[in-house]
Amino acid sequence: MAFLLKLVGKLMRRLSTQDQNFKQVFADLLAFETVSDPELLKTVDQIIADVRQHGDSHVLHLTQQFDRHPAHQFSDLELSQQQLKAAFDGLETDVREALQLAAERIREFHQAQKQDGWQYVDALGNTLGQKVTPLDRVGIYVPGGLASYPSSVLMNAIPAQVAGVLEIIMVVPAPGGELNPLVLAAAHLAGVHRVFTIGGAQAVAALAYGTKTIPAVDKITGPGNRFVAAAKRAVFGQVGIDMIAGPSEILVYAEGDNNAEWLAMDVLSQAEHDTVAQAIFISPDPQLLDDVATAIEQHLAALPKAEIARESIANRGALVLVKDRQEAIDLINQVAPEHLELCLDEAEQMAQSIRHAGAIFMGRHTPEAIGDYCAGPNHVLPTSGTARFSSPLGVYDFQKRSSLIMCSAEGVKSLAKAADLLAQKEDLDAHARSARYRY
Amino acid sequence: MAFLLKLVGKLMRRLSTQDQNFKQVFADLLAFETVSDPELLKTVDQIIADVRQHGDSHVLHLTQQFDRHPAHQFSDLELSQQQLKAAFDGLETDVREALQLAAERIREFHQAQKQDGWQYVDALGNTLGQKVTPLDRVGIYVPGGLASYPSSVLMNAIPAQVAGVLEIIMVVPAPGGELNPLVLAAAHLAGVHRVFTIGGAQAVAALAYGTKTIPAVDKITGPGNRFVAAAKRAVFGQVGIDMIAGPSEILVYAEGDNNAEWLAMDVLSQAEHDTVAQAIFISPDPQLLDDVATAIEQHLAALPKAEIARESIANRGALVLVKDRQEAIDLINQVAPEHLELCLDEAEQMAQSIRHAGAIFMGRHTPEAIGDYCAGPNHVLPTSGTARFSSPLGVYDFQKRSSLIMCSAEGVKSLAKAADLLAQKEDLDAHARSARYRY
Numbered sequence: 001m002a003f004l005l006k007l008v009g010k011l012m013r014r015l016s017t018q019d020q021n022f023k024q025v026f027a028d029l030l031a032f033e034t035v036s037d038p039e040l041l042k043t044v045d046q047i048i049a050d051v052r053q054h055g056d057s058h059v060l061h062l063t064q065q066f067d068r069h070p071a072h073q074f075s076d077l078e079l080s081q082q083q084l085k086a087a088f089d090g091l092e093t094d095v096r097e098a099l100q101l102a103a104e105r106i107r108e109f110h111q112a113q114k115q116d117g118w119q120y121v122d123a124l125g126n127t128l129g130q131k132v133t134p135l136d137r138v139g140i141y142v143p144g145g146l147a148s149y150p151s152s153v154l155m156n157a158i159p160a161q162v163a164g165v166l167e168i169i170m171v172v173p174a175p176g177g178e179l180n181p182l183v184l185a186a187a188h189l190a191g192v193h194r195v196f197t198i199g200g201a202q203a204v205a206a207l208a209y210g211t212k213t214i215p216a217v218d219k220i221t222g223p224g225n226r227f228v229a230a231a232k233r234a235v236f237g238q239v240g241i242d243m244i245a246g247p248s249e250i251l252v253y254a255e256g257d258n259n260a261e262w263l264a265m266d267v268l269s270q271a272e273h274d275t276v277a278q279a280i281f282i283s284p285d286p287q288l289l290d291d292v293a294t295a296i297e298q299h300l301a302a303l304p305k306a307e308i309a310r311e312s313i314a315n316r317g318a319l320v321l322v323k324d325r326q327e328a329i330d331l332i333n334q335v336a337p338e339h340l341e342l343c344l345d346e347a348e349q350m351a352q353s354i355r356h357a358g359a360i361f362m363g364r365h366t367p368e369a370i371g372d373y374c375a376g377p378n379h380v381l382p383t384s385g386t387a388r389f390s391s392p393l394g395v396y397d398f399q400k401r402s403s404l405i406m407c408s409a410e411g412v413k414s415l416a417k418a419a420d421l422l423a424q425k426e427d428l429d430a431h432a433r434s435a436r437y438r439y
Numbered sequence: 440m441a442f443l444l445k446l447v448g449k450l451m452r453r454l455s456t457q458d459q460n461f462k463q464v465f466a467d468l469l470a471f472e473t474v475s476d477p478e479l480l481k482t483v484d485q486i487i488a489d490v491r492q493h494g495d496s497h498v499l500h501l502t503q504q505f506d507r508h509p510a511h512q513f514s515d516l517e518l519s520q521q522q523l524k525a526a527f528d529g530l531e532t533d534v535r536e537a538l539q540l541a542a543e544r545i546r547e548f549h550q551a552q553k554q555d556g557w558q559y560v561d562a563l564g565n566t567l568g569q570k571v572t573p574l575d576r577v578g579i580y581v582p583g584g585l586a587s588y589p590s591s592v593l594m595n596a597i598p599a600q601v602a603g604v605l606e607i608i609m610v611v612p613a614p615g616g617e618l619n620p621l622v623l624a625a626a627h628l629a630g631v632h633r634v635f636t637i638g639g640a641q642a643v644a645a646l647a648y649g650t651k652t653i654p655a656v657d658k659i660t661g662p663g664n665r666f667v668a669a670a671k672r673a674v675f676g677q678v679g680i681d682m683i684a685g686p687s688e689i690l691v692y693a694e695g696d697n698n699a700e701w702l703a704m705d706v707l708s709q710a711e712h713d714t715v716a717q718a719i720f721i722s723p724d725p726q727l728l729d730d731v732a733t734a735i736e737q738h739l740a741a742l743p744k745a746e747i748a749r750e751s752i753a754n755r756g757a758l759v760l761v762k763d764r765q766e767a768i769d770l771i772n773q774v775a776p777e778h779l780e781l782c783l784d785e786a787e788q789m790a791q792s793i794r795h796a797g798a799i800f801m802g803r804h805t806p807e808a809i810g811d812y813c814a815g816p817n818h819v820l821p822t823s824g825t826a827r828f829s830s831p832l833g834v835y836d837f838q839k840r841s842s843l844i845m846c847s848a849e850g851v852k853s854l855a856k857a858a859d860l861l862a863q864k865e866d867l868d869a870h871a872r873s874a875r876y877r878y
Contacts, residue, residue: 101853109567130551136794149865151861151865239828240829269873272868303869305868348845358841358842360841361845363847367877369874370855372858374854374857376561388657403820405815406801407802418541422534423812428708429742433708434701435809437698438806
C-alpha cells in the first residue's frame, strides 16, 4: 500500500498554496492553448469553398471518402422521421424510460430560461421595448463514432425546441454507414425535424451556406473534432455559433465529512473523457487529499478507460491543499471551471462567492455525472476559463432580440433636439436634419 | 426637373417585385461579403504575437509608428479620471445637457434588460437554478479620428456599467496625440474606469492578453477598422467579443400619408455613413417612390457628405415597389435589416410580423437618428443579416450565467439510476459509477 501511495503521489501532482512557486505552477497547469494549425485551416477553407460551389455532390463525395459511407446518392444521407421513431420504439424499456426522464427534466429546466419581450411608455409618451423572437432554423452537430452521445442530442435540440425554433436540422456522421440507435431515438424525443448523416467541415459548410437539399441555417451548435471546430470558427458571422469547446474540466472542492471514494470517482468521471481533460481536487484537509489520492488509484485499477484517465490526471490533474475556504474560492474564480462540485455543509453559501463557473454542483449528493444526463440544466458548458464571459448553452442561444421604438409627435421633440445637436458634433449632417424635421 | 428625375432614376436603382428577375437582383443587392485578406490576417497575427511577447513596449512602439503619437513612455498613453472630468466640465452647456439626456435614457432602457438569477425546487426535492454574474472586466474599443463618436462610448459602456462590470477599460487611438473631448466627456459620464489612447490590433491584443500596465479583460466590444475586426476574430475564445460589424443599413417601409422629404432624409442618414452602407426604401405606392427619389436628389445637393451618400445609394441602395404589405414583410424578413423604419398607421401591428431586425422604429415621428443618440435602446446592432441570429448590444452581453444543482439524498436516487444507465450506454464507466454511489 505504501508503494501504491507513492505512485499516486507521482501520478497526480500534489500542490499546496504554501509552496513557494505555487502561483506559477498553478498558472502553468491551467494553461491550455489550442494551436492553430495553418494546414488544417487551409484544408477546412478549401472544403467550405468546394461545398459552396458544388453543394450536394461535393458533400456526398467527401462523406463517401472520409466516412466510408456506402451512400450512392445524396438522398441516401437523409434519415426519415419513421427511422427516428423506429429507433426510439426499439429501445429497451429501461433505457427508453431513462431517456424520457432526461428529456422531461431538461425541458422543464429550460422552460424557465425562456425570455419574453417587454415594453414601457416613458415620461414623454414614447414607447420603448424589446421583442424576443426564436431563430428560424438551426443546425445541430452531433459527433459520430465513439463520441456519439444521445445526451448531447437532447442538450442541443431541447433548448432550441423550447425557444420555438421553426426547424431543427441535425447532422451526425455515420462512419461506414453505422449509426448509434440511441442518438436517433434522442433526435425523435427532442423534436429534431431533419437528420443528415454527414459530418466534418463539409457538414458545417452545408449548414452555413445551404445546398440544394440542405437548407441554410441561422446558427450551428454542438461539439466536434478539430475540423468541425475550425469550420465553425470560419463560418462565424455567416451564421451564429455556440462556442469552440475545449477539453472537459472538473474542479471538486471538499471539506468536512466526505466519502473519499465518491469524490475520487467524481474526479475520474472527467478524466475518463480525454487525455487532456482536467480534474482538480481542492481541500483544506491534508488527510482527505491523501484519501482521495488513494481512492483514485484504487478506482483506476478497475476502470475500463483507466488508460485515458491516468494520462489525464498525470498531465493536467492536481490535488491542491489550501489554507482555508476563502483561498479555495479565489482559486476557483481564477480557474472558472466548466464543472464545479462543492462538497461541504455550507455549499449554497459558498456558491454565492463563486463568480465564474459553468455549472455548480452543491452538496455531497450531486455528482457531476447527474448533470451530464438528467438533472435538467445543460451539459454544454463553457470550458478553458471561458466561464469568465460565457454561459451554458440555453434557450437564450436560440432566441434573439429586436429593439422597439415608437415616438409620439410630442414625445419626440426633446429627443430630436438632442439628437440634432449630437449628430452635428459627430459631423453627421443627414442624421441631424432627419432629427430636426421632427421638432 | 425632368432631367433631374431621370438622373435619380439612374442613381438609385428602382425595382419592383413584379420584375421578372426580381429575386435574383434583390439577392445580389443584399450580398456583401467581407473578403478575408491573408496579408491582413498575417499582419494582425504578428502584431498579436509581438504584443504577447513584448507587452507595453511593443504597444508603445506601434502607437508611435501607426498613430504618430508623441508619447515617450507607456504611462503617457493613459488618461486620468481628472482629464475625463475636465473634458466633461469643458463642454458647452447645451452639448453637455444633450449628452446627459442621452446617458440617462440609455441607462433607463438598459436597466430593464438586467437579468436576475432564479431557482426552484423540483418534485423530488432537488434545487435547480441559474446564477447571473456580471463580467469582471471588459474592454471597450472606440475608433479614433473621423469615426470617434461619443455616442458609441455611451452605447458600449453604459450597458456594462448597468450589468455591474467591476472594471471598464476603454481604448481609443489618438492620431497625432489628438483626442475628441466629447469622447472623453462621454467616458466620464458612462463610468469608464481607465482610458488608454491606443488602437488597432495592438490595442485588441493588449486587452485580450494583458500587458504589465493594461490588465487582461474578459470581453472586448466596440467597432473598429478591418485590423481591429480581424484582431477581435483572432482573440475570440481567449476573450468574448460582441460581433464583427459590417456596413450600416436601413430599410424604410412607408405607406399612406407620408412626408417624402422626411423619408428621404432618413434614407440618407444611413447612406452618409459609408460608401458601402445600404439604404432600401420600400412602398406599395409608386407615387411615394417617385417623391422620395426626387427628395433624395434635392437633399443631396445640400448635404456635406453628399459624395459618400451618393456612392452608397448608387452602389447598394434601392427603391422597391411591392404589391402589398405582406410582400414587404417577406422582404424585410429576408433582409433582416439593422435598422427598420415602419412609417404607416398600423406600424405596431406590422412589427408583430417582423421576425428579424436589429431595431424597429415605428410611426412617422421615430427617425432612426433618434435611436443613434438618445431614444434609449442601443445603437450597436446586428448588420449584414445577422439579426437572423443575434441581438443589439445589451446588458446581457456583460452578464453570464452559471447553472446551480443541489440534489437531496433522497431526490438524487431516481436521477442517479437514470444517469447510471445512460452513462453505461455511452461507455462512460466512471460517470456511471459516480452516479451509482448516490443511490
